[in-house]
Amino acid sequence: MQEQPTPPTRRAQARPSVARHGRLKTRSAWKTVAKVVASITAVVLVSGASVAAYAAWDLASTVKPTVKLESEKILEGVPDIGAIDGGVNLLIIGSDSRQGQGDAYGDPDEETAVLNDVTMLLHISQDHSHVEVVSFPRDMLVSVPGTCTDPDDPSDTLSSMSSTKINSVLSYGGMDCVVKTVEELLGISIPLAGIVQFNGVAGLSEAVGGVDVCVAEPIEDEYTGTFLDAGTHSLSGMAALQFLRTRHGVGDGSDLGRISNQQVFLSALARKLQSDGTLGDPTKLYSIAKAALANMQLSNSLANPTYMISIAKAMKDVDLAKIAFIQYPTAYVEGGGAVEPTWQAEAVNLALQQDVPVVLPTEQDSDFASAGDPNAPVAETPVEEAPVEEAPAEGTETAPAPTQQADLEGVSGQTAADVRCSAGRTLDDQ
Numbered sequence: 001m002q003e004q005p006t007p008p009t010r011r012a013q014a015r016p017s018v019a020r021h022g023r024l025k026t027r028s029a030w031k032t033v034a035k036v037v038a039s040i041t042a043v044v045l046v047s048g049a050s051v052a053a054y055a056a057w058d059l060a061s062t063v064k065p066t067v068k069l070e071s072e073k074i075l076e077g078v079p080d081i082g083a084i085d086g087g088v089n090l091l092i093i094g095s096d097s098r099q100g101q102g103d104a105y106g107d108p109d110e111e112t113a114v115l116n117d118v119t120m121l122l123h124i125s126q127d128h129s130h131v132e133v134v135s136f137p138r139d140m141l142v143s144v145p146g147t148c149t150d151p152d153d154p155s156d157t158l159s160s161m162s163s164t165k166i167n168s169v170l171s172y173g174g175m176d177c178v179v180k181t182v183e184e185l186l187g188i189s190i191p192l193a194g195i196v197q198f199n200g201v202a203g204l205s206e207a208v209g210g211v212d213v214c215v216a217e218p219i220e221d222e223y224t225g226t227f228l229d230a231g232t233h234s235l236s237g238m239a240a241l242q243f244l245r246t247r248h249g250v251g252d253g254s255d256l257g258r259i260s261n262q263q264v265f266l267s268a269l270a271r272k273l274q275s276d277g278t279l280g281d282p283t284k285l286y287s288i289a290k291a292a293l294a295n296m297q298l299s300n301s302l303a304n305p306t307y308m309i310s311i312a313k314a315m316k317d318v319d320l321a322k323i324a325f326i327q328y329p330t331a332y333v334e335g336g337g338a339v340e341p342t343w344q345a346e347a348v349n350l351a352l353q354q355d356v357p358v359v360l361p362t363e364q365d366s367d368f369a370s371a372g373d374p375n376a377p378v379a380e381t382p383v384e385e386a387p388v389e390e391a392p393a394e395g396t397e398t399a400p401a402p403t404q405q406a407d408l409e410g411v412s413g414q415t416a417a418d419v420r421c422s423a424g425r426t427l428d429d430q
Contacts, residue, residue, distance in 0.1 A: 066297070066298050066299060066300045066302075066303045067174070067175045067176060067193070067297065067298070067299050067300065068176075068299070068300050069175075069176055069179055069190075069191055069192075069193060069299045069300070069301070070176070070180075071179070071183070071189045071190060071191040072191045072192075072299065072300060072301045082310060082313060083128065083310055083313035083314045083316070084124075084307075084310040084311050084313070084314045086126050087123070087124055087125055087126040087355060088122065088123070088124035088192065088311055088314065089121065089122070089123055089188055089189065089190040089191065089192065089352075090121070090122040090190070090192040090193065090194070090302070090311070091119070091120070091121055091122075091178065091179050091182055091190050091192070091193040091194075092118070092119075092120045092121075092122060092193075092194055092196065093116045093118065093119055093120075093170060093175060093178055093193065093194065093195045093196070094116065094117055094118025094119070094120075094195075094196055094197075094201070095114055095115065095116060095117075095170060095195050095196070095197050096114075096115045096117045096197075096198075114170055114171045115138075115167045115168060115170060115171060116138075116166070116167050116169060116170035116178055116195075117138045117167050118135075118138070118262075119135075119136045119138070119166055119167070119178065119182065120133060120134065120135050120136070121133070121134040121136075121182065121186070121190070121352075123352055124311070124314050124315060124318075125355050125357070126355055128314045128315070128317070128318060129318065129319075129322060129357070130318065130319075130322040130323070130324070130357035130358075131315060131318050131322065131323045131324070132323075132324050132326060132351070132352065132357075132358060133266065133323070133324070133325045133326065134326045134327075134328055134348065134352070135259045135262065135263070135325070135326070135327050135328065136166055136182070136328045137166075137255055137256060137259065137327070137328065137330055137339050138165070138166065138167040138255050139165050139166075139167065139255060139337070139338045139339055140165070140166045140328065140330050140338070140339050140340065140341065141163045141164065141165060141166075141333070141338050141339070141340045142164055142165075142166045142169070142181055142185055143160070143161065143162045143163075143164070143181070143184065143185075144158075144160055144161040144162075144164050144169055144172065144173070144177065144180075144181050145160055145180050145181065145184050146158070146159060146160030147180060148172070148173035148174075148176065148177035148180055148181075149173065149174070149176060149177070150173070151173065151174045158172065158173050158177070165338060166178075166181065169181050170195070175193055175195055175297070175299070176193075178193070179193050179299075185341075185349075186348075186349050186352055186353070187349055187352075187353050188349075188352050188353055191299070191301060192299055192301060192302045192311075193298075193299045193302070194292070194296045194297065194298045194299065194302055195296060195297040195298075196295065196296045197295075198241055199295060200292075200295030200296050201240070201241045201244060202236075202237045202238050202240065202241045203237075203291045203294065203295045204288065204291050204292060204295065205235065205236045205237060205240035205241065206236045206237050206291070207287050207288045207290075207291035208236075208269065208272065208273065208278065208288060209236065209272075209276075210234045210235060210236035210240070211234070211235055211236070211240060211265060211268050211269045211272055212232055212233070212234050212235075212268055212272065213232070213233055213235055213243065213264060213265055213268050213422060214231075214232050214264070214268075214419065214420070214421035214422065215228050215229070215230050215231060215232075215233060215421060215422050215424055216230060216421035216422065216423050216424070217230055217423055217424040217425075217426075218230055218424045218426055219243075219246060219249040219250060219422065219424030219425070220249055220424065220425065220426045220427045220430075221242075221246045221247075221248045221249025221250075221425075222248075222427070223246075223247075223248050223249075224242040224245045224246045224248075224249070225242055226239075226242045226243060226245075226246045226249050228243070228424065230424070235265075240265070243261070243265060243422075244261075244262050244265055245258075246258065246261065248425065248430055249424055249425050249430075250422055250423060250424055250425060251423055251425070253425060253430060256327065256330075256339075256412075259327050260327065260412065261422050263325040263327070263413065263414055263420075264414075264420050264421070264422045266325055266416075267323075267325060267414055267415070267416045267417075267418060267419075267420070268419075270320060270323050270416035271320060271416055271417075271419075273315075274316075274320065279312055279313065279315055279316040280313075280316050282309065285308075285309045285312050285313075286305060286309065288308075288312070289305035289306075289308040289309055290305060292308060293305060319417075320415065320416040320417040321415050321416070321417040322357055322415070323415055323416035323417075324357075324358050324360055324413060324414075324415050324416075325413050325414055325415070325416070326348060326358065326360070326408065326411060326412075326413040327411070327412040327413050328341065328345060328348060329341060329342045329344040329345045329348065329410070329411050329412075330342060330345070344408070344410055344411055347406055347407075347408055347411070348406075348408065348411065350406065351406035351408070354406075356404065356405050356406050357405045357406070358405065358406045358407075358408050359405055359406065359407045359408065360408055360411065360413045360414065360415065361408070361409060361410070361411070
């Protein structure tokens with residue numbers, strides 16, 4: 001299992017003078033029932049009467065407690081039926097907590113850390129013409145604002161922090177604090193979020209019917225039990241989860257290599273969802289929404305299957321070349337052990353703030369092949385050893401504001417149209 005850093009002490013610093021948030025009121029039973037009934041009605045309208053009886057029973061059994069985000073207020077009036085009107089900013093948080101996950105991933109009583117080892121932003125443009133998915137390295141240093149509600153005392157707020165690894169924020173202040181931290185980092189509002197644990201990832205991958213991924217060189221990882229020969233593999237359930245978790249068995253063995261591996265999977269997933277018509281099939285979308293409701297902790301506004309369907313429909317006709325998977329630009333700090341945003345990160349921030357499509361380099365300096373051929377050559381230079389561009393001299397423009405599009409030269413990533421293969425590592429290379 002991965003070494004897990006100790007979460008920071010919540011009150012290690014003096015609290016700044018900030019406004020305190022009152023305790024949220026518990027939703028009444030009537031509001032919960034009303035929400036379920038509204039969801040069932042919408043599903044009938046979208047999916048047809050053939051799933052109505054099943055939906056009525058199934059949705060009532062999958063409603064879970066949700067989390068209120070302060071930024072949800074901007075969603076008032078958004079329709080539930082059809083493609084969502086306008087853009088979307090959704091934060092996906094992957095928790096490594098073993099609680100409630102059985103013993104397949106270790107002893108839940110011994111491995112009790114709650115770390116957001118995956119933090120990923122989905123941005124759908126206002127006109128639905130392009131999509132960006134930004135992955136933040138787990139060891140990236142961030143500033144945590146002093147507006148996070150204390151999970152142990154909702155009437156209180158937590159102290160702000162600086163130079164904190166982003167994967168410790170979930171343990172420190174919960175989902176809303178992770179959202180606020182990323183909002184401050186990027187300069188955008190994020191009204192939607194969800195936390196998924198191990199079993200949730202496995203369930204969601206099964207709901208889409210598996211994903212075909214290309215492996216250029218064998219993957220051997222004893223930590224996650226992932227052993228894949230070179231070639232194309234259809235992964236779902238536990239196999240898909242372990243492929244997404246593997247770090248030692250891909251690239252250079254780092255978390256940055258794992259992000260590139262996850263992008264190989266996600267780009268293949270995007271191609272599958274468009275090619276088999278899933279994004280235009282209400283019944284298929286409903287099954288995916290049901291899996292999410294059953295396996296994820298969601299923000300209030302997201303915990304509605306028809307709302308999830310409306311988001312998915314917004315991506316139905318997006319050109320695969322306009323779906324960009326971006327690794328947030330970072331470089332190792334002195335001494336290693338953590339990374340920090342580089343000057344190039346501002347170009348990513350501006351692209352998201354101004355809602356413009358991004359253009360990634362056509363050739364990536366990474367440990368992943370750029371073709372669908374499992375025998376394609378793979379770059380030998382480890383991701384973290386790739387040369388990092390120096391910031392321009394003082395007084396020069398570091399990240400020109402994009403207008404029609406943002407050219408992210410030097411930023412790692414790929415589009416959904418890029419068919420790449422995961423570069424494995426055998427046990428002899430580790």
